[in-house]
Amino acid sequence: MQGTLTIFRREFSAYFNSPIAYIFIIAFLVFNGGMVMNGFFLTGTADLRGFFGMLPFFLILFIPAVSMRLWAEDKRLGTFELLMTLPLRTREVMLGKYLAAYCFYLVALLGTLPLPVMVAQLGNPDGGAMASGYLGAALLGALYLAIGTFTSGLMRDQISAVILGIVACFLVFIVGEQWVAATIDGWLPGAGSFLRRYLGLAEHYESLLRGMITLGDLVYFVGLSGVFLTLNTLWLEGRKY
Amino acid sequence: MIEVRGVSKSFGTMVALDAVSFSLARGEILGFLGPNGAGKSTTMKIVTTFLAPDAGTVTVDGIDVLTEPLAVRGRIGYLPENVPLYLDMNVQEYLTFVGRARGLAGARLKDRLEWCVEACGLVTEYRKPIGELSKGYRQRTGLAQALVHDPDILILDEPTSGLDPLQILGIRELIKSLAGSKTIIFSTHILQEVSPVTDRVVIINEGRIIADGRVGDLRRSAMGSNRVYVGLRGDAAAAAAALRGLDGVASVDTLPGGGNPRFEVRGPFSGDLVAAVETLARDARWQLTELHEAPYSLEDTFIALTRRAHAAAGAPPEVA
Structure with a gap:
């Protein structure tokens, strides 16, 4: 636990030690704010469905860019060897890194809070739906980030890590889409529906946007994130052999 | 203190280590010699638990590196060949980070940092970003990192590589000053580096130990x-x-x-x-x-031993 905290501190401050953090946060806010405003007055409803609806696409690009450095940079600097010879378990180090990147994402997400405040001023929004939307955004980020952490562990080079991360996040997103599931079902009956239900994120995320928080959806996000983080740990430990 | 028995390691089809065995008593300093690519770093990575051997056993202080890697890591201070530094941190932040990760805190951490910074000659660079340090100071920061938790065992992979003669002298003095209280393995491909620090050497070539003993004895038996x-x-x-x-x-x-x-x-x-x-x-x-x-230099000894190892393996001797 102490070890995880030490790694967390180092990794979290590493984001803010360089201009990258500020560039990322500004890009995140400008893009999201801009896109929300783009459709907000056209639809004329006091909610944030536009914002939350777009988030899965935007985060496919944003999150792997946040996570790409987590392991790939250590491998390039040689500090990977330091981390793996500290008296810490691989999963403690992994968790410290993951939580640092996650907190960084939450900081960016907190930056969007003026949006619900604005919506509340302009109309009479469904506060519960917005809250569960934010919960969905937090869970979505956790899942993408677990995938990005995993792909960063596979690579030595940050560019490869970010591209692989984008592809992997996109796959998890796309298998949740109805038409993709139907197409796969056409080739191999049942396979598409199975993937959509257990791997794809669309269904789980959309039910959170509608304001429904079910145990199944929570288990999906937390469980699948856990799977990728476990794979990450196993991969890094397996490298020894 | 350190027992390496029959350790082999391959990367794909490349055999990096072939049945390597040697041991080291408490308080001994071992010069680990060999040309580049001989397997020095791989051996050190196995002793420090960074890599696992394909075959053979390694114990540190009686503890197996495979079954209890964390206990082994706690006893070792390790300076890898590529000095592992976070360039965005300053020396103080970096050493504090490593110290904390190694379980130090409070007054003990403070004492150890002071000692390391003093011993490694980093006082003037303490608050400078590591990215701005010269090669010599980076090497010293790496060494300070290996010493921060006052380990019983030090494993230093090419601690003097890329340094100027004065800096080499400094590192050498530092290693000598630790003699007796710590068990040390340091590797180098520069043979003259060894004699001033220790007379116990292990020579490795193409993944095999070709000599193990006192420098003087090796000269006699080789020549x-x-x-x-x-x-x-x-x-x-x-x-x-x-x-x-x-x-x-x-x-x-x-x-x-x-x-x-x-x-x-x-x-x-x-x-x-x-x-x-x-x-x-x-x-x-x-x-x-x-x-x-006209005493034989370590080079002569090394070349003779390498030739002999080749002859024993039935391979044509390499022109040295």
Whole structure:
């Protein structure tokens, strides 16, 4: 636990030690704010469905860019060897890194809070739906980030890590889409529906946007994130052999 | 303290280590020698638990590196070949990070940081970003990192590589000052680095240990005979014949060069060859211009050992 905290501190401050953090946060806010405003007055409803609806696409690009450095940079600097010879378990180090990147994402997400405040001023929004939307955004980020952490562990080079991360996040997103599931079902009956239900994120995320928080959806996000983080740990430990 | 038994390691089809064994007692300093790519770093990575051996066992302080890697890591201070530094941190932040990750806190952490910074000569650079430090100071920061938790065992992979002579001297002094209290393995491909620090060496080549022992013993066993240079004023042929007649002399070669004749006399290590030549010269009334033992350098020893290892393996000797 102490070890995880030490790694967390180092990794979290590493984001803010360089201009990258500020560039990322500004890009995140400008893009999201801009896109929300783009459709907000056209639809004329006091909610944030536009914002939350777009988030899965935007985060496919944003999150792997946040996570790409987590392991790939250590491998390039040689500090990977330091981390793996500290008296810490691989999963403690992994968790410290993951939580640092996650907190960084939450900081960016907190930056969007003026949006619900604005919506509340302009109309009479469904506060519960917005809250569960934010919960969905937090869970979505956790899942993408677990995938990005995993792909960063596979690579030595940050560019490869970010591209692989984008592809992997996109796959998890796309298998949740109805038409993709139907197409796969056409080739191999049942396979598409199975993937959509257990791997794809669309269904789980959309039910959170509608304001429904079910145990199944929570288990999906937390469980699948856990799977990728476990794979990450196993991969890094397996490298020894 | 450190026991390496029959350790093998391959990367794909490349055999990096082939049944490597050696051991090290508490408080000993071991110079780990070998050309680049011989397997020095791989061995160190296995001892520090960064890599796992394919076969064989390694124990550190009696603890197996495979079954209890965390306990082993806690006892070791490790400086990898590529000094692992976070360039965005300053020296203080970096050493604090490593100290905390190694379980230090509070006054103990503070004491250790002060000691390391003093011992490694980092006082003036303490608040500078590591990215702005010179190669020598980066190396020292890496060394400070390995010492921060006051480990019993130090494993230093090429600690002096890329440093200027003065910096090399500094690192050497530091290693010497730790002698006795710590068990140290340091690797180098520069043979002269070893003698000032320790006389216990292990020589590795192409993944195999080709020699293990004291530098002096290795010289004797590798070279077979002692070597004495003799120069004198007088008749070369007569002198050579007289030298050949000395007890135990294996060969007398005339050294090239004008002027007075010079000879290289080879004989056994036992018995004093120099004294024998001296007596001979006095009796024969030669005027000696030169008489001294020419100890084999570690290079000669290393080349002879490598050739012998090749011959034993049935491979043609490499031109060294």
